[in-house]
Amino acid sequence: MLAYLWxxxxxxxxxxxxxxxxxxxxxxxxxxxxxxxxxxxxxxFYHPDQLFSFEFFQVWHGGMSFHGGLIGVVSAxxxxxxxxxxxxxxxxxxxxxxxxxxxxxxxxxxxxNGELWGRPTGxxxxxxxxxxxxxxxRHPSQIYEALKNLLxxxxxxxxxxxxxxxxxxxxxxxILYGVGRIIVEQLWRExxxxxxxxxxxxxxxxxxxxxxxIVGIIWIYRKK
Numbered sequence: 001m002l003a004y005l006w007x008x009x010x011x012x013x014x015x016x017x018x019x020x021x022x023x024x025x026x027x028x029x030x031x032x033x034x035x036x037x038x039x040x041x042x043x044x045f046y047h048p049d050q051l052f053s054f055e056f057f058q059v060w061h062g063g064m065s066f067h068g069g070l071i072g073v074v075s076a077x078x079x080x081x082x083x084x085x086x087x088x089x090x091x092x093x094x095x096x097x098x099x100x101x102x103x104x105x106x107x108x109x110x111x112x113n114g115e116l117w118g119r120p121t122g123x124x125x126x127x128x129x130x131x132x133x134x135x136x137x138r139h140p141s142q143i144y145e146a147l148k149n150l151l152x153x154x155x156x157x158x159x160x161x162x163x164x165x166x167x168x169x170x171x172x173x174x175i176l177y178g179v180g181r182i183i184v185e186q187l188w189r190e191x192x193x194x195x196x197x198x199x200x201x202x203x204x205x206x207x208x209x210x211x212x213x214i215v216g217i218i219w220i221y222r223k224k
Contacts, residue, residue, distance in 0.1 A: 047063075
């Protein structure tokens with residue numbers, strides 16, 4: 001809904017090249033990419049042994065991956081850019097801000113569900129999560145993630161208002177998300193999925209995201 005309202009708003013005040021029908025198609029494709037990509041990514045990255053089981057279709061059990069959703073969204077944007085005959089980054093730059101806000105709402109949902117909790121803490125704002133299997137106060141890392149995504153959305157909003165090269169907002173989003181996710185994962189989130197090479201799985205999968213953002217920014221500003 002945020003993406004749809006944002007695109008309609010831009011079409012009204014900035015005269016973007018997308019018609020209302022194209023915005024409808026774009027939002028539908030992106031939502032499909034989020035759901036399918038996020039679901040596939042969850043099983044490929046975290047539970048590959050269940051990828052071809054019926055559990056994949058039991059969506060009421062939950063299970064979504066940001067990194068899989070990102071791949072799904074990129075695929076959807078690529079598809080729409082070919083269909084609309086518009087540059088890929090022209091579309092992606094319009095979507096990163098509502099994406100950050102959507103991720104913020106998703107993390108608030110994680111907190112409400114009492115899932116993806118943080119590590120034990122002695123701080124007064126520690127939260128006891130019943131599903132954790134103990135009564136230890138823990139960091140509400142879902143709220144930290146939500147605030148991180150809100151900060152990303154704010155930064156993207158202010159940069160979006162400035163005249164910047166096409167693709168800057170997209171790669172800046174990757175950099176900010178990668179850095180923020182790694183910090184929260186390593187400092188406060190309980191590593192329920194284990195470690196890869198000394199870092200949590202979430203951090204490990206965020207490193208390529210961060211590197212793609214850095215390389216992309218350098219590529220954009222080295223072009224004439």
